[in-house]
Amino acid sequence: MTARERGRAGLSGGAEFGLLGRKLGHSWSRQIHERLGSAPYDLVELEPDEVAPLVRDGAWRGLNVTIPYKRDAAMLADVRSAAVERLGAANTLVRAEDGSVVAENTDVLGFTWMLARFCRERLGGSPRELLDGREAVVLGTGGAAQAVAYALEEHAGARVSLISRTGDDTYTTLAQRHAGAVLLVNATPVGMYPACPATPVDEGCLVSLRALLGVLDIVYNPRRTGLVLLAERLGIPAESGLAMLVAQALYASELFQGRELDDALVPKIEAAITAQTQSVALIGMPGAGKTSCGRRLARLLGRPFVDIDEAVRTETGRSAAEIIERDGEDSFRRVETELTGRYAARSGLVIACGGGVVTREENRDLLRQNATIVFLDRPTSELSSEGRPVSQRRGIEELARERLPLYRAWADVTVECTGSAAGDAEKIAGLLGAL
Structure with missing residues (x-):
């Protein structure tokens, strides 16, 4: 043909x-x-x-x-x-x-809709009230960036600066030349799946934009882009582009x-797509039942199931215990983080994480890209250290003192275990449906 x-x-x-x-x-x-x-x-x-x-x-x-x-x-x-x-x-x-x-060009109308809701619900005013005569920085110079700039100028009265990777005014000079910007919009594909959670600007840049009211990213997959995660860590209101889409x-x-x-169809469809594509990541102590519960939950939700420890075995040909015993825990954690990032970037999965996933802070953002994080809270008296070298070496109580605060801090949802994998899965499915 x-x-x-x-x-x-x-x-x-x-x-x-x-x-x-x-x-x-x-x-x-x-x-x-x-x-x-x-x-x-x-x-x-x-x-x-x-x-x-x-x-x-x-x-x-x-x-x-x-x-x-x-x-x-x-x-x-x-x-x-x-x-x-x-x-x-x-x-x-x-x-x-x-x-x-x-x-x-309905990109203009789509961004205008997202901007209006963001300003109203997150910043407490209309786009015109918040942006009229003030500077908004748009990253990118392509068709999407032009549409965003048009919307900001026509519907909010903003003074728009288009920033590109090359030329006189680039990402590297952003903080010096545009310190008074009140809105930052990423209109590039940087951070889009599967190259996530990349971000076009770093933390230092966002910190230096002291007048910044909010951050928008028109990338919609992953649900939270690297830029959105960075802004949230700094306490800056942020949103990715699903609403615009x-x-x-x-x-x-x-x-x-x-x-x-x-x-009114926009938020309804947005919620439906989020429910369909949002993964579920199970965290908790070693032996809490994440794998058995995860398998049941995946069947209930009709989703693929991934066990990170099993993924490690498939990738390396060795179990987590064998890697830890032969090469040390740090070696295992590096492999665990790599595979956590690989699967957490995908949509619509049920993921059972290793008990020590919370010992690396970078794993938190990897999971938050696309997942609701569920903490399976099982009493330590019901946990076993059999076949778990870290639990055997350090003891369950010591691990619990270190990790329980992290599990609670990372979790979007905490589930007190029922003692039944099926019961836990049904409880989680019910809670997710109510979110």
């Missing part, structure tokens, strides 16, 4: 709607549009020379467009909105009745379907 033929083939299974991009394995757009009514919805991965045939000649009613094809979408359209004309980028294409291609999809779906949709 030639590039033109593949481009024209485009959408599969009779789908009328879809997302056009180059790499879409991380996308949640299909789930969102199914809830909005713009379905069936296809994910269409094409190479650059296949884009024009799909846009111009493909059989579709509505297309969302993501990186790196937003500028192509704008150029290939017959009709462009004012926002698309100004930005030179489109994330939404609609096939009109006469066959012409109409381009819109859902809101822009809602406005795109309105164009696809030719009807208005209720804005």
Whole structure:
């Protein structure tokens, strides 16, 4: 099949709607549009020379467009909105009745929706009240950054500074040149799954922005990006981009379907996607029953189960006990952290962590990227040290004194164990459903 033929083939299974991009394995757009009514919805991965045939000649009613094809979408359209004309980028294409291609940029509307809620619920005011005439820094200069800048200027009156990795005004000069900024927005893909929890700026940079009111990151996977985690550690209100993703999809779906949709769908779908994709990470003392409970919980929730100790055995060919006895505990902890990061970056899992995962602070943010952390609190009198070299060497009581405060500090949910793996799993599932 030639590039033109593949481009024209485009959408599969009779789908009328879809997302056009180059790499879409991380996308949640299909789930969102199914809830909005713009379905069936296809994910269409094409190479650059296949884009024009799909846009111009493909059989579709509505297309969302993501990186790196937003500028192509704008150029290939017959009709462009004012926002698309100004930005030179489109994330939404609609096939009109006469066959012409109409381009819109609902990223602007999606970010505006997220910004308004963030300012109202987290900062205590409207975007105009908080940002009018004040500086907002946007990281990135691509199509998404341009859309964010447009929204900040048009809907909040902010003075926007676009910062890139190269040129005279870069991330390295951010703190010196923009110390008065009140909002920081990441509009780059830095920190997106699977390259997470990377962050475009470091702690020192955020600390130096003393007027900063909040941080937004348009990356939506992982649920908490490296930048959001960093801001939260510093006590700065922060949010990642799931709300923007859902809101822009809602406005795109309105164009696809030719009807208005209720804005109240945005938080409902956001909550549904979070519930579907949020992992569950079980922590607790060695012997607390994390593995047996985790297996039961995974079956209840219909999710894959990962036991980090078993993952260590698969990766290294040795058990945790064998690594600790031969190479020392530090060697094991390094492997444990690597595998914790690998699985914690994924969505929709049940993860049983090793008892000592809390001894490395870096593991906390790895887990918090995408997981609700559940502490299985079992009385120390019910714990056994058999087959556990650290417990045998140091004693269960000493480990408990060291680790129990950490388990409680890390946990989003604490569950007092019932003595039954099935009972514990059912209790956790009930608590998660109530969150």
